[in-house]
C-alpha cells in the first residue's frame with residue numbers, strides 16, 4: 001500500500017506547496033502555500049462590498065503556516081471573533097451602515113475559518129462556525145437599504161435554500177439573475193463579488209443552494225445530485241409565481257459558479273424558461289477533472305474496481321504530511337459534499353456529472369469564462385465551447401484576473417459579464 005501512496009506523492013509533488021513562488025503567478029504571494037494563497041485572495045476579493053478589510057486579512061495571512069490547515073483555521077477564527085466583538089458594541093452599531101459592513105466581514109471571516117474543517121464529519125466546528133456566519137450574514141442583509149431575505153423552497157426529497165435580494169423596495173419587474181454556487185463555497189460568498197454589483201446595476205438577484213452545498217448539506221444531510229434541474233426548476237417556478245411581480249420572465253439569467261458550471265449547464269438542458277446562461281467557467285466532465293491528478297497506480301486501482309485498496313491509498317495520501325493542501329482539501333471536501341466516506345464511491349458518482357449529449361438542448365445564449373491560471377477545471381471551458389459552437393461565447397481572463405473564477409478580480413469580471421448581459425438581454429435602462 002505504502003508504495004502506491006508514495007509514488008502518488010512523487011507525481012503530485014510536481015504541483016506542490018511552493019507553487020506560489022515557482023509558478024511565476026502574476027500577483028505577490030500572500031502565502032507560499034498556493035492553496036492558502038488562493039483562499040486568502042478569495043477573502044480579499046470580498047473587500048469592495050464590505051466582505052473583508054485589507055490589513056486585517058493580511059495580518060491573518062501572516063499567522064498562517066504553509067501546509068498547516070489548523071493555523072489557517074485559527075487565524076481566521078481569531079479575526080472573526082475579534083470583529084464580532086466590534087459588531088456587538090452598541091456604540092459601533094449606532095447606524096445600519098456600520099451594522100451591515102461589520103457583520104458582512106464577520107460572516108466572511110467565519111466562513112474562511114470553516115474552509116478546512118472536513119477531516120472529521122463530527123467536528124463541531126462544521127456547524128458552530130456555520131451558525132456564526134449565518135447569524136452574522138442575516139444581521140448584515142437585514143440592515144441593507146433594501147433588505148434581503150431567506151426563502152426555503154421545499155421539493156420532493158430536499159429543500160433548496162435561497163436568498164432573495166430585490167433591487168429596490170418598489171414592486172417592478174426587472175431582469176433577474178439566479179446565482180448557483182459550486183463545489184464548496186457558500187451562496188453568501190457571492191454577495192460581495194457578484195450580488196452587490198448586480199443590484200447596483202438594476203438586477204434583482206436570487207442565490208440558491210441545493211444538495212451537497214453548504215446549508216442543505218448541513219441541515220438535511222444531503223449530498224450532491226447530478227440531475228440539477230431538480231434544483232433549478234423549483235427555483236424558476238418560485239420566481240415566476242411568488243416573485244412574479246418583480247421578475248421579468250423574458251430576462252431571467254442563470255449563473256453557475258465554479259462546479260456550478262456543470263450543475264447549471266446540466267439544468268439548462270432541461271429548464272427552458274431562462275433567457276441566458278452564464279458559466280464561470282465551463283465543466284464538461286467532472287470525472288476527468290478529479291481523476292486527472294491521480295497517479296497511474298491509483299488510476300489502475302480505480303479502473304480495476306479495487307475499492308478497498310483505492311480507499312486505503314487515498315486515505316494514506318491525505319494523511320501524508322507532504323501531500324499538497326489542494327489534494328487534502330479536495331478529497332475531504334469532496335467526500336463530505338457528496339456524502340460518502342469512500343473515495344472510490346465518490347469517483348463512481350463523479351462519472352455522472354458530465355454534459356455528454358446534453359449541450360444541444362441548451363438553446364439560449366451562453367457565456368463562458370476561462371482563466372490563464374485556471375487550475376481546478378483546466379481545459380474544461382474549451383470542451384464546453386467546442387460542444388456548443390456559436391451559441392457560446394468564451395472569454396479568457398488573463399494576467400491578474402486569470403485565477404479560477406477571477407478570484408481577487410471581481411471588478412474585471414463584472415465589467416465583462418454585465419456588458420455581455422446588457423447585449424444578451426437587450427436590457428433597457
Ligand SMILES: *[C@@H]1O[C@H](CO)[C@@H](O)[C@H](O)[C@H]1NC(C)=O
Pocket residue numbers: 081082085
Ligand atoms: C473572542 O474574543 C473575546 C474578546 O476579544 C475573547 O475574550 C474571547 O476569549 C474570544 N473567544 C475565543 C473562543 O477565542
Ligand SMILES: *[C@@H]1O[C@H](CO)[C@@H](O)[C@H](O)[C@H]1NC(C)=O
Pocket residue numbers: 226287351352353354355356
Ligand atoms: C455521463 O453521465 C451519464 C449519466 O448522467 C452516464 O450515463 C454516462 O456514462 C456519463 N458519460 C461519461 C462519458 O462519463
Ligand SMILES: *[C@@H]1O[C@H](CO)[C@@H](O)[C@H](O)[C@H]1NC(C)=O
Pocket residue numbers: 398399
Ligand atoms: C490578455 O488578453 C488580451 C485581450 O484578449 C490580449 O490583448 C492580451 O494579449 C492577453 N495577454 C496574454 C498574456 O495572453
